[in-house]
Amino acid sequence: MALVLHAGAGNKNACKALIAAEYSGVKVELVKDFQMGVSNKTPEFLKMNPLGKIPVLETPEGAIFESNAIARYGICMKSFHFISIYQPNIISYACVEQWMDFAATEIDAGLARWLYPRLGYGIPYNASMEEFAINFFKRSLDALNTHLASNTYLVGHSVTLADIVMTCNLYMGFVRIMTKAFTSAFPHVERYFWTMVNQPNFKKVMGEVKQADAVPPVPSPKKAAAPAKEAKPKEVKKETPPPAKAAAEAVEEEAPKPKAKNPLDLLPPSKMILDDWKRLYSNTKTNFREVAIKGFWDMFDPEGYSLWFCEYKYNEENTVSFVTLNKVGGFLQRMDLARKYAFGKMLIIGGTPPFKVKGLWIFRGQEIPQFVMDECYDMELYNWTKVDISDEVQKERVNAMIEDQEPFDGEPLLDAKCFK
Ligand SMILES: N[C@@H](CCC(=O)N[C@@H](CS)C(=O)NCC(=O)O)C(=O)O
Numbered sequence: 001m002a003l004v005l006h007a008g009a010g011n012k013n014a015c016k017a018l019i020a021a022e023y024s025g026v027k028v029e030l031v032k033d034f035q036m037g038v039s040n041k042t043p044e045f046l047k048m049n050p051l052g053k054i055p056v057l058e059t060p061e062g063a064i065f066e067s068n069a070i071a072r073y074g075i076c077m078k079s080f081h082f083i084s085i086y087q088p089n090i091i092s093y094a095c096v097e098q099w100m101d102f103a104a105t106e107i108d109a110g111l112a113r114w115l116y117p118r119l120g121y122g123i124p125y126n127a128s129m130e131e132f133a134i135n136f137f138k139r140s141l142d143a144l145n146t147h148l149a150s151n152t153y154l155v156g157h158s159v160t161l162a163d164i165v166m167t168c169n170l171y172m173g174f175v176r177i178m179t180k181a182f183t184s185a186f187p188h189v190e191r192y193f194w195t196m197v198n199q200p201n202f203k204k205v206m207g208e209v210k211q212a213d214a215v216p217p218v219p220s221p222k223k224a225a226a227p228a229k230e231a232k233p234k235e236v237k238k239e240t241p242p243p244a245k246a247a248a249e250a251v252e253e254e255a256p257k258p259k260a261k262n263p264l265d266l267l268p269p270s271k272m273i274l275d276d277w278k279r280l281y282s283n284t285k286t287n288f289r290e291v292a293i294k295g296f297w298d299m300f301d302p303e304g305y306s307l308w309f310c311e312y313k314y315n316e317e318n319t320v321s322f323v324t325l326n327k328v329g330g331f332l333q334r335m336d337l338a339r340k341y342a343f344g345k346m347l348i349i350g351g352t353p354p355f356k357v358k359g360l361w362i363f364r365g366q367e368i369p370q371f372v373m374d375e376c377y378d379m380e381l382y383n384w385t386k387v388d389i390s391d392e393v394q395k396e397r398v399n400a401m402i403e404d405q406e407p408f409d410g411e412p413l414l415d416a417k418c419f420k
Pocket of ligand 1: 011
């Protein structure tokens with residue numbers, strides 16, 4: 001009779017048990033009609049795992065939770081597989097345990113610190129914490145990469161339980177957040193991962209695995225968990241809904257309200273038409289100084305618009321180039337709400353880390369619009385200084401930023417992004 005595994009299909013922790021079962025020949029079946037957030041919160045389920053987490057394996061002698069323990073159980077039920085998959089001596093056995101612990105505490109935990117805030121799971125997103133999480137995770141991947149440079153499998157010369165656990169933990173990273181641009185720095189981990197997921201026993205459970213082609217965007221702060229002081233009493237009493245329901249509710253909460261007029265539309269008309277400037281900027285391909293920069297100052301209306309320099313407050317944390325670029329890209333996406341009232345240039349500066357992020361913005365009005373400060377949380381990650389256009393040095397800095405002048409502040413540009 002098959003043992004029943006309580007989990008949804010595709011759960012990477014459940015995959016450990018299912019793949020281990022494929023290797024050992026133990027029959028394990030997924031429970032029917034499992035519903036995350038519902039099935040694992042019933043009194044019967046909580047008797048099996050008081051944490052209410054999946055997976056749980058029901059056996060004739062009682063239930064087991066913790067995916068590694070379940071996978072071990074599945075393997076140990078067939079003693080000859082215990083030998084082959086755990087290796088035949090104490091040191092190899094210890095090495096299998098070592099890599100299983102490494103997979104849990106370094107790979108899985110490290111990945112969760114990076115991925116979960118982006119998915120809006122519990123940990124709130126924070127740019128500097130993300131930087132830390134990625135560096136922590138890369139250190140673990142580096143160690144794994146070094147080991148795999150001279151080993152096909154984690155222990156010995158065939159698949160062990162350590163490979164099953166490690167691959168399932170890496171799986172979540174490869175499919176959700178670790179793009180090719182990220183994993184190419186760890187070629188032996190890549191080779192190992194793709195070799196493992198293409199083993200027939202893995203493939204039966206995981207199917208065709210497709211690597212993430214983009215890092216999930218940072219959730220908007222509105223959708224992320226609100227701080228306790230902002231929670232309304234009515235909402236506090238509500239039972240936490242399952243993720244799908246929570247997502248549906250979030251959409252409902254954001255139903256469009258009647259739009260109030262933007263105060264910037266009530267300002268006295270300006271002779272500067274921002275769209276004309278954006279067009280000129282985009283269409284000027286040669287003689288940029290003479291055409292675009294000159295045209296900018298001819299058009300610029302210092303009464304209707306203001307110019308601002310910004311500088312990222314935590315430049316010393318910009319140690320990973322693609323994370324820095326993503327951070328700036330995300331900022332520009334979130335500025336979409338200001339497209340009618342703003343133009344911006346963001347320079348990512350430096351030939352080696354840490355990269356410096358500096359920008360120039362034109363905003364309608366004499367202040368940074370309040371709705372931008374309120375709605376785009378990136379704004380507070382930067383120091384903002386109003387440009388004094390009577391100062392020729394500052395004016396020249398504006399020109400250099402519009403033009404992507406290189407070197408900038410004595411350093412090469414990693415990239416320059418434009419908001420228009
Ligand atoms: N260390 C546990 C982790 C289990 C776990 O975090 N399960 C998640 C799904 S992957 C869960 O059930 N979450 C539901 C909850 O937190 O209520 C294991 O390896 O089994």
